[in-house]
Amino acid sequence: FDSKSLPIAQLELLKFKANQIIESIQTLQRTIDVGGQNAMPAWPDILSKYNVILSQTHSFSQSLSSPQAQSQIGQAQARLGSSVYEKIALHPSIGMTDAQLDNDLIPLLRNQQTTDVLNMETATVRRLAECMATRGAIATNSVQTNHPPATSGRVTHEDVLHECEEIRSAHDHRVERAV
Numbered sequence: 001f002d003s004k005s006l007p008i009a010q011l012e013l014l015k016f017k018a019n020q021i022i023e024s025i026q027t028l029q030r031t032i033d034v035g036g037q038n039a040m041p042a043w044p045d046i047l048s049k050y051n052v053i054l055s056q057t058h059s060f061s062q063s064l065s066s067p068q069a070q071s072q073i074g075q076a077q078a079r080l081g082s083s084v085y086e087k088i089a090l091h092p093s094i095g096m097t098d099a100q101l102d103n104d105l106i107p108l109l110r111n112q113q114t115t116d117v118l119n120m121e122t123a124t125v126r127r128l129a130e131c132m133a134t135r136g137a138i139a140t141n142s143v144q145t146n147h148p149p150a151t152s153g154r155v156t157h158e159d160v161l162h163e164c165e166e167i168r169s170a171h172d173h174r175v176e177r178a179v
Contacts, residue, residue, distance in 0.1 A: 010063070017060045024053045043178075132167075134159045 028049040031041050096104070129136030134155045 014060070014063055017056065017063060021053065021056045021060060024049065024056055028053060132160070132163055134163045136160050136163075 028046070031045060031049055034041055125136070
């Protein structure tokens, strides 16, 4: 194995960009949370932080899809359309016990959501659905709740999509009026 063939500078740049995205997401989260108060922060502040995340994510994506080739081999790969990242295998540079591997490295490689993320997503969908007339995913998946459905009969996915479209249109109309 020749470690000189690794694009270390590009990998360090990706690490830096990923950390920037994480910090920006945490900043947006703190802005939205407003210290646990029951208040809505100013919309321009939320929008500007969201745009920063969008810009950083776009930059990160561009860096992944078209890395700058620094060597003649890298330039040849770029001409052939392959990425310098395609041939990199992840392997720890130091010896690790099985427990360290399971707890430290495997979660970084996981492409499935963690239980915490799944629980938060489910709670968010449930709260949104309880506010909808059709009861959203609660009604279409026949989940029992303390809130009875506002509509009679069977709710279809098309009904839920139609209500979501109405919510989006109403939101867009309020935004146009505000601007």
